[in-house]
Amino acid sequence: MFRRTFWFTAGAAAGVWATTKVNRKLKQLTPESLAAQAADKAVEAGHRLKDFALDVKAGMAQREAELGEALGLDARNDPAALEPRRLAALDHPKHSYNRNEDH
Template sequence: MRRLFWLGLGAALGALIVRRLTRAAQALTPQSVAASLADAMRELGSGIRDFGQDVRAAMSDREVELREALGIEDAVTPEDGIRNRGRTNY
């Protein structure tokens, strides 16, 4: 009975090890590596895009704060659609 138990345990462990090694080998194929790299690059691009949007929003908010603090009006003239930022054109 003991020998049968150890034989069964060895067969089960052997099958488990073979399955895990097969998964690891498939994960390291060129196609799998390329797919994971493509996913990582997509996530990186999305993160950079989100960061850029956050920076632009913060810059805009800060510009509004500075203009209000300095008393500079930021208006768009309806005639030509050009922003008037307190500058004069000579």
């Protein structure tokens, strides 16, 4: 009798556990849950891209400072040093690429 009770209880517990697992998985696969998961992943990816962009910007500023120091330029304290670059950029004609011109 004790063996039957033990196996009945073990079977019932396994059934409850399996039912709980299946119900949790089904809830994860509902359209609302999938949309929420996708939104969370998109936000996480956006944060990663923002962090990457900030790292790139910091690296660029550091490298620009290193190059300025190596070349003896101190553009931060001398706004006139940037003026020739601005004028050259304004004088340079902008050409739009038209792929039909090649044919």
